[in-house]
Amino acid sequence: MTTQNYYDLLGVEKSASFDEIKRAFRVKAKECHPDYHPGDTAAEAKFKEINEAYEVLKDDQKRAAYDRYGHQAYTSGMNGAGGASGFGGFDFSGTGFESIFEEMFSGFAGRARSAGEARANRGADLRYDLEISLQEAYDGLKKSIDVETYVSCDDCSGKGGKSLEQCDTCGGYGHIRQRQGFFVVDTECPACNGTGKKVKDACSKCKGSGRVRKKRTLEVNIPKGIDSGVRMRLSGEGHVGLNGGPAGDLYVFLTVKNHEIFEREGANLYCEVPIPMTTAALGGTIDVPTMSGKTEKLEIKAGTQSGHQVKLKGKGMPILKSSSFGDLYVSLKVETPKHLTQRQKELLKEFAKESKEETQEACTDFLSQIKKLWDNI
Ligand SMILES: [Zn+2]
Ligand SMILES: [Zn+2]
Numbered sequence: 001m002t003t004q005n006y007y008d009l010l011g012v013e014k015s016a017s018f019d020e021i022k023r024a025f026r027v028k029a030k031e032c033h034p035d036y037h038p039g040d041t042a043a044e045a046k047f048k049e050i051n052e053a054y055e056v057l058k059d060d061q062k063r064a065a066y067d068r069y070g071h072q073a074y075t076s077g078m079n080g081a082g083g084a085s086g087f088g089g090f091d092f093s094g095t096g097f098e099s100i101f102e103e104m105f106s107g108f109a110g111r112a113r114s115a116g117e118a119r120a121n122r123g124a125d126l127r128y129d130l131e132i133s134l135q136e137a138y139d140g141l142k143k144s145i146d147v148e149t150y151v152s153c154d155d156c157s158g159k160g161g162k163s164l165e166q167c168d169t170c171g172g173y174g175h176i177r178q179r180q181g182f183f184v185v186d187t188e189c190p191a192c193n194g195t196g197k198k199v200k201d202a203c204s205k206c207k208g209s210g211r212v213r214k215k216r217t218l219e220v221n222i223p224k225g226i227d228s229g230v231r232m233r234l235s236g237e238g239h240v241g242l243n244g245g246p247a248g249d250l251y252v253f254l255t256v257k258n259h260e261i262f263e264r265e266g267a268n269l270y271c272e273v274p275i276p277m278t279t280a281a282l283g284g285t286i287d288v289p290t291m292s293g294k295t296e297k298l299e300i301k302a303g304t305q306s307g308h309q310v311k312l313k314g315k316g317m318p319i320l321k322s323s324s325f326g327d328l329y330v331s332l333k334v335e336t337p338k339h340l341t342q343r344q345k346e347l348l349k350e351f352a353k354e355s356k357e358e359t360q361e362a363c364t365d366f367l368s369q370i371k372k373l374w375d376n377i
Contacts, residue, residue, distance in 0.1 A: 004049065006052075006056055007057070009049055009050060010028055010053050010057065011028065012024045021054070025050065025053075029047065029051070029054075032046040056190075060202075060208055060209050061191060061208060062191050065191070121241050121245040122248060123238050123241040123242070123246065123247045125239075125249045126147065126149060126237075126249075128251070128252045129253050130143065130220070130252050130253065130255070131254075131256075131257055132222065132256055133256070133257050134256055134257065134258070134259040134262060136222070136256075137222075137224075137225065137256045138291045138317060138318065140222055140224035140225075140226075140318075142220070143219070143220045144218070145217070145220055145252070146215060146216070147215070147217075147218055147237070148213055149216065149237070149240070149247075149250075150211040150239040150240050152240050153206035153209075153211055155205040155206065156206060159203075159244075160203055161203050162200065164199060165198055166196065166197065167189060167192035167196050168191075169191035170189035173196055174196040175187060175189055176188075193242055195243055210243070210244075211240050218234065223320060223321070224318040225317055225318035226320060231252070231253055233251055234249060237250035238250050261289060262291065262328075267317045267327075268316045268328070269291065269316045269327075269328045269329070270328075271289070271330055271331070272330075273286065273298075274333045274334075274335045275300060275304070275332050275334055277335060277336060277337055279304075280305070283299075283300055283302035283304070285297050288312065288328075288330050290315050291316075292315075298310060298312070298330065305334070306334035307331060307332070309329055309331050310329070311329055312330060315327065316328050
């Protein structure tokens with residue numbers, strides 16, 4: 001068996017239609033057909049590889065299995081890499097979905113089955129990345145998202161066709177045995193996904209797979225107080241399963257964008273509010289913005305220093321699944337006046353003349369500290 005990707009072997013895109021695959025196969029097969037290259041073993045090997053690829057890609061069920069499990073599904077029995085147990089875990093390999101969509105994990109748990117027992121495979125889970133504003137996270141919202149998933153085919157009620165017949169790849173057994181050195185390895189039949197059965201009189205709409213791709217609009221309820229990194233599960237909104245298996249889940253991964261004024265840390269918010277020097281010195285009231293859209297009156301004590309932090313209790317973000325709120329921490333930033341008029345300058349000079357040691361304590365203390373330092377030298 002070849003180790004090369006079947007699509008690459010035929011030189012087609014993963015999204016290629018059946019006709020494109022057939023055309024590519026004919027061209028490639030002609031290039032290395034043994035009739036045209038008698039005795040050429042390289043051409044013969046290539047011809048076998050191309051046939052192997054075409055055998056899988058021309059068959060909707062085999063192709064779906066190949067897309068889903070990857071090349072390993074067809075080669076694990078030969079090279080022993082991973083084997084059937086390698087199907088679990090995350091698979092971000094992508095199967096031609098829009099960029100926001102990634103196949104998350106196959107949703108398969110290995111389980112022993114007896115021959116012929118039908119296996120209903122759970123559909124794959126999907127991921128959707130959603131970015132919201134801090135305001136939306138504060139208010140909570142209903143958001144419509146567009147997803148494209150496999151859904152059950154209406155025409156055949158998801159059965160894939162009128163009736164079932166025995167799978168000729170595994171002889172109805174559901175698994176195939178392959179020799180691997182001294183060992184014989186038992187793997188699930190990729191042609192029938194282990195059911196041992198194949199669809200007869202395949203439905204023309206879904207080509208026997210029992211499911212079709214469909215664009216759907218889903219409504220997501222985003223609760224108040226949600227934060228970045230939260231993963232919301234929409235149960236049963238992923239891909240529908242194979243052989244009547246249940247649908248996978250859709251996971252919405254949330255990111256909350258940064259805000260122009262507020263910084264968030266958990267349920268608490270932080271912001272910096274500038275205040276005039278005169279308000280800082282004399283005291284007064286200022287308006288502080290909050291996420292509720294209203295402003296809060298904040299009392300400024302006379303002699304407030306720049307960087308002083310005030311806590312506004314309950315004015316932060318809503319706490320998820322509760323009716324309480326975090327706090328808002330306001331850092332006051334005293335603004336030094338600029339562009340002074342002649343009169344203002346005179347007043348401030350006058351003010352400076354009037355200043356005593358205790359008017360600006362920190363400055364006085366600092367100067368005396370420096371003086372001490374110099375005196376000691
Ligand atoms: Zn089979
Ligand atoms: Zn159908």
